[in-house]
Amino acid sequence: MHQNKRRKPDWLKIKAVGGDKFKEVNQLITEYGVQTVCQAANCPNRSECFDRGTATFLILGSKCTRNCRFCDIEAGVPQSVDLTEPKRIAEMSAKLKLKHVVITSVTRDDLADGGALQFADSVKEIRLLLPQAVIELLTPDFLHAPDGIKIIIDCTPDIFNHNLETVESLYSVVRPQAKYTSSLQLLKFVADNSTIKTKSGIMVGVGETKEELKVLFDDLAEAHVSILTIGQYLAPSNRHLPVIKYYHPDEFSELKRIAENSGIAKVVSAPLVRSSYRADQI
Numbered sequence: 001m002h003q004n005k006r007r008k009p010d011w012l013k014i015k016a017v018g019g020d021k022f023k024e025v026n027q028l029i030t031e032y033g034v035q036t037v038c039q040a041a042n043c044p045n046r047s048e049c050f051d052r053g054t055a056t057f058l059i060l061g062s063k064c065t066r067n068c069r070f071c072d073i074e075a076g077v078p079q080s081v082d083l084t085e086p087k088r089i090a091e092m093s094a095k096l097k098l099k100h101v102v103i104t105s106v107t108r109d110d111l112a113d114g115g116a117l118q119f120a121d122s123v124k125e126i127r128l129l130l131p132q133a134v135i136e137l138l139t140p141d142f143l144h145a146p147d148g149i150k151i152i153i154d155c156t157p158d159i160f161n162h163n164l165e166t167v168e169s170l171y172s173v174v175r176p177q178a179k180y181t182s183s184l185q186l187l188k189f190v191a192d193n194s195t196i197k198t199k200s201g202i203m204v205g206v207g208e209t210k211e212e213l214k215v216l217f218d219d220l221a222e223a224h225v226s227i228l229t230i231g232q233y234l235a236p237s238n239r240h241l242p243v244i245k246y247y248h249p250d251e252f253s254e255l256k257r258i259a260e261n262s263g264i265a266k267v268v269s270a271p272l273v274r275s276s277y278r279a280d281q282i
Contacts, residue, residue, distance in 0.1 A: 009246050011271055012232065025096070032092040034085070035062060056102040056138070057089050059122060060115045064106035066177045070165070070203065072236035078110055081118060090125035093133065101126055102161075104138035109177075114145030120155035134158045136199070138275060141183050149186060153194045159227070160190045161199040163275050164220065167212035174206055174241065184223050191224035199227035201275035204255070206233050207244045214258055221263035228264045230255050231273035247271065 029036060035058040061079035064071070093101050103122050108115040119137050126135055136159040142148035152160065164187075168180040191198045200220055204213070220228060230252060235243050247255075249271060256269035 008234075009248075011249055012234070012246065028092050028095060032088045032095075034089055034092055035059070056104055057093075057122075058104055058106070059085055059089070059118050060105040060108050060111075062106065065109040066107045068165075068175050068177070069241045070174055070206065070233060070235075072240070073106055078106070078108055081111070081115075083121075086118065086122040086125040089122055090129045093126055094129040098130065098133055100134045100136065101130070102136045102138060104161075105140065107140040109144045112145060113151060114140060114142040114148035116142065116145065116148035116151035119157075120151050123155045123157055136161055138162070141178055141186055143177075143179065143182055149189060153190060153196065156194075157196060159197045159199055160187075160194075161201070161227075161275060162186055163201040164216065165202055166206055167208040167216050169212060170207060184219055187220070187225050188223035191226075197227065198223075198225045199229070199275075200225050201229040201231070203231055203233040204247055205243050205245045206241055210258075213255065214262070217259040217262035217264060220259075226265045228259055228267045228269075229273050229275050230259070230267065230269035232271040 036056055060081060062074060063076040063078045064073050065075070065078055067075040089101075089103065103119060105115050105119065116139075119139060123135055123137070126133060135157045137152060137157040138161040139148075139152060141162065162183060164180070164183050165178075166174045171178060171180050187198050187200060190196055202213075202216065217228075232247055232252075233241070233243060235241060252269040252271060252273075256267045259267040259269070
């Protein structure tokens, strides 16, 4: 049987919610013409997050220039950059009175700055309307735009997040257009050249071993990453990578302990944890 067809364990079943706040967030997304990764990536937590009045904004269009086999965001020819997008995101954030704003993007290898200026403009607009808000940027690797990360540092977000996603041996399968060492170097560069907190996230269940995860945790600690999220990979469709293993919640607790012992200060590890899930509480 195809791995994607396997029955999910009980701890991965999600209770749907749909309160007034959920409806308000959906309405505002339409009203302000913004995108969220919650919808674009078919996140399992989007109902809960919307009901809590939170969302992770997705900038720079809906088409990605890469085609990672775990991700549900569509690859294709990217749209032109919408220069009004940062202001609309700030206005919606102010409408929701957000205390913690998370912004991510599709990967834009077609842009000279990798999309960094759109991140920076978003930070600027949010700070004008919500000066006390914590701003977290979850960026691509800027592999083809090395100056992009300097633009990110200069706009001084409170948290810089870049997901390692998986262990080094699986990059050719999971992230064939990315490089494990480059992503590590990106995180380390920010940590070593700013006072910005650094964060990363991984998914498990795609074929990694515990020994490989231990190496990854050590690598992140050496790169001075202070926050790590660990969650279960869930295949968006039969076209995506199959789930090799469903980790039990007890195993997530063990991974948290191992990662903390490696020297990572804050580790959030559970089946439904995602990189920006409950980021305000973390």
